[in-house]
Amino acid sequence: MIAVRINEDIYSYDIHSLVKAFFPAEEVKVFREGETELDSTEGLPELFLYMEENGLRIRLSDGERELTEETGDLDLSERIAYKNELKKALYRILSSYTGVELPWGDLTGIRPTKIACERIKNGDSDEDVMRFMKDTYYVSDEKCRLAVRIAHNELELLKDIDYEKGYSLYIGIPFCPSTCLYCSFTSYPIAAYRKKVGSYIEALKKEIDHVAEYMKGRVPDTVYMGGGTPTTLSADELEEIINYLRAKIDISGIKEFTVEAGRADSITREKLERLRKLGITRISVNPQTMNEETLGIIGRKATAAATIEAYELARDCGHDNINMDLIMGLPNEGTVEVRDTLEKVTRLSPDSLTVHSLAIKRASRLAQMIDDMGYETMKNTDEIMKMTEDAAANLGMEPYYLYRQKNMSGNFENVGYARPGKFGIYNILIMEEVQSIVAIGAGTVSKRVFPDGRIERCDSVKDVNLYIEKLDDMIERKKNLFMGFAE
Ligand code: SF4
Numbered sequence: 001m002i003a004v005r006i007n008e009d010i011y012s013y014d015i016h017s018l019v020k021a022f023f024p025a026e027e028v029k030v031f032r033e034g035e036t037e038l039d040s041t042e043g044l045p046e047l048f049l050y051m052e053e054n055g056l057r058i059r060l061s062d063g064e065r066e067l068t069e070e071t072g073d074l075d076l077s078e079r080i081a082y083k084n085e086l087k088k089a090l091y092r093i094l095s096s097y098t099g100v101e102l103p104w105g106d107l108t109g110i111r112p113t114k115i116a117c118e119r120i121k122n123g124d125s126d127e128d129v130m131r132f133m134k135d136t137y138y139v140s141d142e143k144c145r146l147a148v149r150i151a152h153n154e155l156e157l158l159k160d161i162d163y164e165k166g167y168s169l170y171i172g173i174p175f176c177p178s179t180c181l182y183c184s185f186t187s188y189p190i191a192a193y194r195k196k197v198g199s200y201i202e203a204l205k206k207e208i209d210h211v212a213e214y215m216k217g218r219v220p221d222t223v224y225m226g227g228g229t230p231t232t233l234s235a236d237e238l239e240e241i242i243n244y245l246r247a248k249i250d251i252s253g254i255k256e257f258t259v260e261a262g263r264a265d266s267i268t269r270e271k272l273e274r275l276r277k278l279g280i281t282r283i284s285v286n287p288q289t290m291n292e293e294t295l296g297i298i299g300r301k302a303t304a305a306a307t308i309e310a311y312e313l314a315r316d317c318g319h320d321n322i323n324m325d326l327i328m329g330l331p332n333e334g335t336v337e338v339r340d341t342l343e344k345v346t347r348l349s350p351d352s353l354t355v356h357s358l359a360i361k362r363a364s365r366l367a368q369m370i371d372d373m374g375y376e377t378m379k380n381t382d383e384i385m386k387m388t389e390d391a392a393a394n395l396g397m398e399p400y401y402l403y404r405q406k407n408m409s410g411n412f413e414n415v416g417y418a419r420p421g422k423f424g425i426y427n428i429l430i431m432e433e434v435q436s437i438v439a440i441g442a443g444t445v446s447k448r449v450f451p452d453g454r455i456e457r458c459d460s461v462k463d464v465n466l467y468i469e470k471l472d473d474m475i476e477r478k479k480n481l482f483m484g485f486a487e
Contacts, residue, residue, distance in 0.1 A: 004030045004047040011083055015049065017108040018087060021411050022094040024360075025375035045097060049090070051076060056086055060093050069093045084136060091138055102411045103382070104404065105138030112139070112413075113402050114432065116151035146399060146415075153400040154428050161255070161425070163435040164451065166221040167485075168426055169211065169249070171204065171241065172441025173230040174464060177265045180288075181298040181369060182327070184361035186443025186462045190232040190266075196464055200442075201237060203468050205244050207440035210475045212248040215438060217486040220249065222256040222426040227441075230259050231266040235274040242278045256425045262286040262325065264302035264310040272317040282424065285311045285350075286325035289333060290341040297331050299365075304344065311348050321422050324350040328388065329358035329380035329409030331373060338384050342391040349395060352418035355388045358409040380410035392417035401427045436485065438478070442467035448481050456481060 002023055004015055012030045020028045026044065033048075043062060050057040053076050058069040069089040074082050091106040104112065112133070119129045129151075130144035139147070175190040175197070176183075190197075223245070230238065238259070245251065259275055261267050261283045275283065289295060290304040302310075314322055324345055328338065345353070357380045360366055370378065392399070397417035401424070404413045416427055429435040433455060439446045443462035449455055458481040460474045461467050467474070 001027045001029060002044050002047070004028065004049065005033050006030060006049045006051065007033045008051045010051065011086060014083060014087060014108055015090065017406060018090055018106055019047065019094065020407065021102055021108065022098050022100060024407060024409075024411075025370070047090075047093075049086070051082075051086065056082075056089060058089055058093050060097055065097070067093050067097055088136075088138065101140070102138075103140050103143050104411060104413070105134075105140070107133075107137040107139060107404075108406075111403060111431065112143070112147040113151050113154060116147040117155060117432065120148070120151055120155060143413075146413075147402065150399050150402050150415075153398055153423070154432060157400065157423055157425065157428055158432070158434065161221060161429075163221060163429060164449075165218070167215060167218055167436045167438055168222045168224065168429055169220045169245075169251075170426075170437055170439040170441075170444055171223070171225045171230075171245075172439065172444040172460075173225060173227040173233060174200075174442045174462075175227065175232040176229045177232060177263050178299055178301050179365075180300055181331075182358060182361070182366040184359075185228065187228050188464060193464060196468075197233065197237060199468050200464060201233075201241060203471050204241055204440055206471060207475060208245055208248050210479065211438050211440065214479050214482050215249075215486050220251055220254055221435070222429065223251060223254055223258070224426045225257075225259045227260060229261070229263045229266050231261040231263070231271050235268070235270045238271065239274055239278060242280075256281050258282040258284070258424065258426060260284045260286075261310070261314070263300065264306040265300075267310040267313065269313055269317065272314050272319065276318045280319075282321040282323065282422075283314060283319050284323040284325060284354075285314055286323075287341065287345065288325060288327045289330055289337065290344040291330075291333060291337045294330050294333055294337065308344070308348065311350070321351045323352040323354060323418075323424065324348070325354045325356065326388065327356045327358050328384050328412070329378050331369065331377050334379075335381075335383060335387065338387055342387060346391055346395060351422040352416065352424060353388075353392050353395070353397060354414065354416045355385075355392070356414045357385075357412040359405040360407045360409070378409055380408075380412055382410075385410075385412055388415075395419070400424075401431050403431050436482070438482065446478050446481060448485065 009032050016028055016030050045060050045062040048059040055072040055074050060067045071085050071089050074085055076082055087106040116129050126148050129148050133139040133144045174186040176187040257280050259280045287307045396419050399415050399417050401416040402413050436449045437447045442464050445457055445459045447457050458477050
């Protein structure tokens, strides 16, 4: 465990995130000075941060080495400036101790593209934006370039959407064929929940009735059916939800209707044909990896061959905007396995690729596996990220959205690549937090974006039974969240 001691109970979340980024395999604990005495940190560094009115001192010691950083001329009451300098000083000391430089520098808790978008909108040149990111957060040249490139693509896409007037609708289907090792989403095995599906669909319909009411006068821009794996439902069940939605809410002018058909073991010709007939414009068929051994380890039952077959079936049924999700940093995967996956995916030629860096969530079974297999077996690298970037470029794709999560392998990012005209609009709207999202279903989060940029959220319970039982409460809370929105 790495102990961090602070004299003031401020910025502890940022401090924790940054220390964890340098020591992903270690537990990191932040204590107020004098709060707890530890027996031993077993040769691991201990950090002391003294935040004072007009300066800052950091000391790192592991019994053998001792490093210090001091920053004077700071004003603790200037919160943002103080925090930036604190993170920079902490980054310098940790980088010097570990010999590691993080691709996104000390950037935690802020979306890199948001910084770039705002600065570009304010008239800064690309060079100015990159210099700012480098000087303020120590972001690498390569990642500065990526953020700026994506910001331009996002701004270009958003310029034709009157997103403040509209909204997006998210429909959560919390069932999957089995639970993947790394899963931290709301997902329940369909076999065990089959009997609940009918009441779950009824609950969704009731939510749709109310959305039609409280969003009356507003037209959605995009609809996204995710989860879970929506295609665990039968073709008739999918049709029932989509037709009900069409009957209650005018979605005739939407720009995109995505259905995640993520797992090959949930895909059939009948479902793909029905989705096409129902006007679904974009689907996802997600291999994550084409390596059979890894698929076994991560608990995805479908083989790589089944994913290829499902993808070809989707093309055969006329789907002309297919995304594929990949994960880098999966157990025991290195450049050889990733190259093989990328070659197979390239042969399929999807319209978009979403490349994730494995994120280790405490709630997932993966966290336990790391204890057993060791952190080193799940590693993403610069070389691997470059391979994915090259593969996307070879497929004629541009990076168009990016987000980062806590505890990502290698401290990289998730990037969405797409061919021109095939960008996932919902992804940009949700990631840039520029549009309100009405989310229905268990474990979903609705979000209202106010004209002044303020954001309020309302989440639904994750448990399917509880969701059905407490539906009226949740509808009421969403009504309150969106009160006055449609006027
Ligand atoms: S397919 Fe997605 S939602 Fe379903 S178990 Fe796997 S990671 Fe979770």
